[in-house]
Amino acid sequence: MSAGTPGILLVLDGWGHAAAGEANALTAAATPYLDGLLATCPTVLADASGTAVGLLPGTVGNSEIGHMVIGAGRPIPYDSVLVQEEISSGRMRSNEALTEVLKGLAASGGALHLIGLCSDGMIHANVQHLQELLRIAAQFAVPRVRVHAITDGRDVADHTAAAYLGLVDTFFAEAGIGEVATVVGRGYALDKSGNLELTEKVSLAIVDGKGEAISEPQEALELTQRGDEWVPPCVVTSADGRPLGAVQDGDAILFTNFRSDRIQQLADDLHTWLAGRRVTFLSLAQYDTKASIPALVHRSDAGGGLATVLGAQGVRSVRIAEAEKFEHVTYYLNGRDSNVVPVEEHVRITGDRAPDYTVRPAMNIDRVTEAVISAARRDDVPLVVANLANIDVVGHTGHFDATRQAAEHTDRAVEAICGAAQATGRWVLLVGDHGNAEKMLTDATDGDGWPYGGHTTNPVPAVLVPAAGQKAATPAGPATLADIAPSVLALLGLAPEPRMTGRPLW
Known part of the structure; x- marks a missing residue:
C-alpha cells in the first residue's frame, strides 16, 4: 500500500470469533456489512488473550490489556x-x-x-x-x-x-x-x-x-x-x-x-x-x-508505543469513545500515560441518563459515529481512533437478545464510518480487543449453561478496509494484538518504535 495514507483505527470492544452456535450472539445477529467485510477484505484472526498479550497462559483478555497492547505494539506483563x-x-x-x-x-x-x-x-x-x-x-x-x-x-x-x-x-x-x-x-x-x-x-x-x-x-x-x-x-x-x-x-x-x-x-x-x-x-x-x-x-512500563511515535512526529489524532471506554482509547492506549499530549484531541461521549443496557443496547453509538465521521472529514487529522463499546458493554449483562441487538447497531455504525472513510480517502482498521459476545452461555455437560457475560480466550478479527484505489493482501502467519500499532504506523507511512515486537500486517 502507498505510504502516508490517513485512516481510522476502530476498536469493536468484545468482538471475538467463534463458530456459530446457540451461545454466539454475534453470528445470531443480522450484521450484513460486517459479514461482507470479513468475506471480502484482508482479514486475520489475532490472539488477544494469554501470553500473547502478557497475561497468564489461558487467561481471558480484557479491555485494559487489550488497548495497552494495541497501543504498545508488544505484550505487556499484566499486573x-x-x-x-x-x-x-x-x-x-x-x-x-x-x-x-x-x-x-x-x-x-x-x-x-x-x-x-x-x-x-x-x-x-x-x-x-x-x-x-x-x-x-x-x-x-x-x-x-x-x-x-x-x-x-x-x-x-x-x-x-x-x-x-x-x-x-x-x-x-x-x-x-x-x-x-x-x-x-x-x-x-x-x-x-x-x-x-x-x-x-x-x-x-x-x-x-x-x-x-x-x-x-x-x-x-x-x-x-x-x-x-x-x-x-x-x-x-x-x-x-x-x-x-x-x-x-x-x-x-x-x-x-x-x-x-x-x-x-x-x-x-x-x-x-x-x-x-x-x-x-x-x-x-x-x-x-x-x-x-x-x-x-508495581506495574510494567507500557510506554514507547503508538502515542510515542505520533507525538514525536507531530501526527494529530482524535480519540473518541463513550464514557465506559474513554480511558481505553486515551490512557490505556497511550501506555497508562495520563499526561496531556498536544497532538491529541479527546472526544468523550456521555449519556443524558443512567443506562440500562438491556433496554438501550444502542447506547450512544449514533453520537460516537457522528463524532468519528466529523473527525474523518478533517484534513488536519491523519488518524482517528475510536471504540464502539456496545458489543462488550451489553454483552456483560449476559442478555443474549440485547447483545444481538448491540451487534446489529454496531454493524450499522461500521457501515456509516466506512462510507465516510471511502469518501475522505481513508483506510479503516477494525479490530476486537478481546472476546465476549461470541460466548453468552457457560459450558455445561449436563444441560443448558448459565447465561454468561464474561470475556473469552477466543481470537479477535483484525480487518483492513483499504482506502479507495488501494490494494492490500491478507496477512500471512499468526497475528496478535501487538501487531496493530506497527500496522497503523505502516499505513500512516511511519516507522515503528524500537520497543515494538509486533509486525505490520499490511
Missing part, C-alpha cells in the same frame, strides 16, 4: 502476572511494605481488612490470592482478618457467588484465621461511572457496619433480585447484633484487586471516610487513585 509471580516465588511473604504493616498489627492488636472481588475471572482479581494473603497474615500472628467480599456475576457466570464464598471459607480453615465481615455486589463496589451514592453505601458498610444485617455471608445472596452483581451492601453481625468487622483506629486495609480502574473509586472514597482515623492503606497492585496508596507490586 495479574506480576502479582502471581510474587506469590508463586514466595517473595510476597517478605514484601517490605506488607510485612511492616502486619508486624504492626500483631503488636497493636489491630485488624487487617481485605477488600476485593471474590472470583477467579482474572480480569480484576483472583480469589486465590486471598489464600496466600491469609497464610501470610497467620505467619505474622495478625490477630484478626476481616474479608469484605465483593460478589461478581460479570467476569464469571452469574449465580456462582455462593461457591466462591464457600471457597473463601476453606481458606479461613486452612490458615486458621479470617472471617467475612461484609458482602456486596460489584455493581455497588466497583462502579466507575462516578455514582458516589452507590460507592458510599459500600463505604458505610465497611467503615461503620451500616447495611443489611446478616448472620452468615451466604444470606446476602438471598437479598438480590438482580444476580450476583447487585447484592446489596450486607454486614455480618455477631450474636449481639454488632457488626463483625467495622474498621477501627489502628487497623489496616489491603485492596486485593490487581486491576485499578473499577476499585479506585471505592478506594478513594474509603480513604476520604477514614481520613480522621489511624488506618493504613495498601493495594495489591498499583492503583490510579487520587489518594496515595502504597502498592505491594
Whole structure:
C-alpha cells in the first residue's frame, strides 16, 4: 500500500470469533456489512488473550490489556502476572511494605481488612490470592482478618457467588484465621461511572457496619433480585447484633484487586471516610487513585508505543469513545500515560441518563459515529481512533437478545464510518480487543449453561478496509494484538518504535 495514507483505527470492544452456535450472539445477529467485510477484505484472526498479550497462559483478555497492547505494539506483563509471580516465588511473604504493616498489627492488636472481588475471572482479581494473603497474615500472628467480599456475576457466570464464598471459607480453615465481615455486589463496589451514592453505601458498610444485617455471608445472596452483581451492601453481625468487622483506629486495609480502574473509586472514597482515623492503606497492585496508596507490586512500563511515535512526529489524532471506554482509547492506549499530549484531541461521549443496557443496547453509538465521521472529514487529522463499546458493554449483562441487538447497531455504525472513510480517502482498521459476545452461555455437560457475560480466550478479527484505489493482501502467519500499532504506523507511512515486537500486517 502507498505510504502516508490517513485512516481510522476502530476498536469493536468484545468482538471475538467463534463458530456459530446457540451461545454466539454475534453470528445470531443480522450484521450484513460486517459479514461482507470479513468475506471480502484482508482479514486475520489475532490472539488477544494469554501470553500473547502478557497475561497468564489461558487467561481471558480484557479491555485494559487489550488497548495497552494495541497501543504498545508488544505484550505487556499484566499486573495479574506480576502479582502471581510474587506469590508463586514466595517473595510476597517478605514484601517490605506488607510485612511492616502486619508486624504492626500483631503488636497493636489491630485488624487487617481485605477488600476485593471474590472470583477467579482474572480480569480484576483472583480469589486465590486471598489464600496466600491469609497464610501470610497467620505467619505474622495478625490477630484478626476481616474479608469484605465483593460478589461478581460479570467476569464469571452469574449465580456462582455462593461457591466462591464457600471457597473463601476453606481458606479461613486452612490458615486458621479470617472471617467475612461484609458482602456486596460489584455493581455497588466497583462502579466507575462516578455514582458516589452507590460507592458510599459500600463505604458505610465497611467503615461503620451500616447495611443489611446478616448472620452468615451466604444470606446476602438471598437479598438480590438482580444476580450476583447487585447484592446489596450486607454486614455480618455477631450474636449481639454488632457488626463483625467495622474498621477501627489502628487497623489496616489491603485492596486485593490487581486491576485499578473499577476499585479506585471505592478506594478513594474509603480513604476520604477514614481520613480522621489511624488506618493504613495498601493495594495489591498499583492503583490510579487520587489518594496515595502504597502498592505491594508495581506495574510494567507500557510506554514507547503508538502515542510515542505520533507525538514525536507531530501526527494529530482524535480519540473518541463513550464514557465506559474513554480511558481505553486515551490512557490505556497511550501506555497508562495520563499526561496531556498536544497532538491529541479527546472526544468523550456521555449519556443524558443512567443506562440500562438491556433496554438501550444502542447506547450512544449514533453520537460516537457522528463524532468519528466529523473527525474523518478533517484534513488536519491523519488518524482517528475510536471504540464502539456496545458489543462488550451489553454483552456483560449476559442478555443474549440485547447483545444481538448491540451487534446489529454496531454493524450499522461500521457501515456509516466506512462510507465516510471511502469518501475522505481513508483506510479503516477494525479490530476486537478481546472476546465476549461470541460466548453468552457457560459450558455445561449436563444441560443448558448459565447465561454468561464474561470475556473469552477466543481470537479477535483484525480487518483492513483499504482506502479507495488501494490494494492490500491478507496477512500471512499468526497475528496478535501487538501487531496493530506497527500496522497503523505502516499505513500512516511511519516507522515503528524500537520497543515494538509486533509486525505490520499490511
